[in-house]
Amino acid sequence: MKIVAQVKLLPASAHDAGALAATLRACNRAANAASEVAFAKDLKRRNVLQDAVYHRLRADFDLGAQAAVRTITKVCDAYTTLKANIKAGNLGKPGSKRRTRAESKPISFRDGAAQPYDDRMLTWNLDVRTVSIWTVAGRLKHVPFVCSPEALRLLGSRKGESDLVMRDGMFLLIATIDVPEPELIEPQGFLGVDLGIVNIATTSDGEILAGRRLNRYRKRHRDLRQKLQKKRTKSAKRVLKRVRRREARHAAHTNHVIAKKLVTTAERTSRGIGLEDLSGIRARVTAKKDQRAKLHSWAFAQLGAFVAYKAQRAGVPVVHVDPRNTSRQCSECWHTHRSNRITQARFVCKSCGTTLHADHNGSRNIAHRADAAWQRGAVNRPRTGVS
Template identity: 80%
Template structure:
């Protein structure tokens, strides 16, 4: 399986940092020029587009041969991704409008957008934790990088391209890691996981991972942004820039921690993981005005993807189930009625009298459904050991 590992570059001088920044700007300007040709002439295939723009972008933007090749490939990959996304999301009038807007203009790249590097223009020295990287100012040798010990071990399995990224004046390399995927073990039951906003995740074992801390953090950040935007001063603008992405990074870290706990629990107890298939829930759910921000910032898709890739690394099967009525169905007698859930946190079965935490009851239903799907033979059922 393929995962990514991120390292932070530490340029030795301002000259080196300026060279990296100038290289990103030049590559992305060249990508914009190539994108305009690809859009105007319909040249979306790599070899055809490369014949049309290779010499021009090398001369106009002072790119090296391999940097120009990587830039053309980046443009072609962007158009291929756009086409796939439009095909997947072209549903109804809104999908048709999005498709029309996307097809009416060429793709544009930010000046600090990621630039792919291959082994000809980027060399790793893992023993000394340095890289040698091509720039417009020549090849920078011995540029140190820092990362965790786990990331350094993963880099030994690095394969393919690495992306140079600039964020908030700092430089990062994101490498693709190809590691062997263990066979999926035969599960002895399933750990059901109910995703929510008040409680980020609740397991069928009764473990509740509250979202109170994350929700309070998000509210504090929203209030701060609103306060700064009303000031309209230069200092307030600087603070807003510093605050960018902090909320997203915080939520991502929490999701990583929760996903790791869920996978570790399932692996320790030799079970699989059952998750709800929440695709399209934002379109199906109508939220009150004061709840829209919380619903739109709910990172359930990210948490689900983290659980899935960590489970694959551990050989733990993951099954997605239909979430319909999981919060209204009794996990003991299967009686289903909307009045069973008396409020957000309380479930009382009108048939058998079972009283449970509502999210715990829902996660138990998810576990039952995941086990049933697995026994029938899930469509995406992986190879078992």
């Protein structure tokens, strides 16, 4: 499986920082030039596009040989991804405005967009935590970097390309590492997880990971954005720029903590994890005006992705189940009726009288469905185990 390690570069001088920024500008402007040729002449394969633009990129944008090749490859990869998204329907139905815009103009790259570096352009020295990196102003040697101990450990098995990115004035190197994937365990039951807005995650063990604190944080930032946007002053715009990613980082951190806790619990108890398949829920649900912000800021897909990759690293199977009626069905007698859920938090079965927290009841139903799906032959069963 692939894991991403991220490090932050610490240029020793303004000259080094300027050289890195100039390199990203040159590479991405070269990518825009190559993209226009690829779009106009329908040259989406690397070899044919390279024949058409290689010498021009080197001459006009002062790129080295490998930088020009990596830039052309980046353009071709972007068109391949766009084609795959269109084919998969991720850009809407044929004729939709979003899809039409994507197909009607060349792909463009912003100045700080990621630029791939191979081992000819970038050398890692993990012992002293420095890199030697090519720039348009010459090679910068001994550029320091900082990262977490886990990222440093992962970088020891790094192979292939790394991406240089500029984000909020910082320079980051992002490397993708292949790590061995453990065998999936044969689960002794499943830990059901009900995802929600009020309570981010509720497990079938009865543990509630409340979202009240995160929702208050989001509301505070939403109110701050509205207040600053109304001012329309330069100072307000500077503050907006400074805090623009703070909310997303906080939400991602919260999801990481929750995902780690869920996977650790499942691994410790030799269980798999059952999740709801919530794909397309925003299109299916009609929210009131005062609820739309909460619905559209709900990062359930991110939490599901975090759970999936952490579980994969731990050898814990994850099964996605149909979410229909999980909140209306009694987890004891299976009686299903909309009146069973009295309030957002309270579930009382009209048939057997079972009383539970509504999300706890839903998570128990998810655990039952995940176990049943596994017994029927889930797609991600262990390679060695029951057939």
